[in-house]
Amino acid sequence: MTAKDFARETGASPETMKRLEHFVELLEKWQKTINLVGNASLADVWRRHVLDSAQLAPYVSDIPGKIADIGSGAGFPGLILALMTGRYVHLIESDGRKCAFLAEAARATDAKVTIINRRIESVTDIKFAVVTARAVAPLEELIGLAATVLEPAGCCFFLKGQRVSDELTKALKRWNMIVTRIPSVTDRDAAVLKLEKIARKP
Secondary structure, eight states, X not given: OOHHHHHHHHOOOHHHHHHHHHHHHXXXXXXXXXOXXXXXXXXXXXXXXXXXXXXXXXXXXXXXXXXXXXXXXXXXXXXXXXXXXXXXXXXEOOOHHHHHHHHHHHHHHTOOEEEEOSOGGGOXXXXXXXXXXXXXXXXXHHHHHHHTTEEEEEEEEEEEOTTHHHHHHHHHHHEEEEXXXXXXXXXXXXXXXXXXXXXXXX
């Protein structure tokens, strides 16, 4: 997939595309010294990373309240969502080097983000209406991390790969929640999980 393919599929504006292209250039530059993404995935960066993240934009864009992205890493999906929606996104990332990249990428693309260089477990002073995550932890564990910062009426959007069914089965043994499984636009074996009314089982 090329940048033009991405623009055609998502309807991203020329201004948004300019920012996304600048972001991809920075990612490729920083990747030479910091392992931000798998090297092999860079050859298909627009599909594997940018589109995979951007598919959440229609779901989160109209939900009122604060948005947090757990384990933002190289900015997927959080920084991409900020660029696609124009919303402020809190990027929670414990790795200082990755936070340095996020800060430079945010400055260069004028993304509306706040970078929180802390482990999610230590973020106790703020709650969010929406929590997103991609490639952070198994679902059972990820829900526990998200629950610490999620508002009571909030919801989560998690990008999950080919083990999504197995992870969901395990998670449902520990958590009560409403699950909406949305097919991924980048991988027919993957899914977007929308989770609501999350509560730990007794």
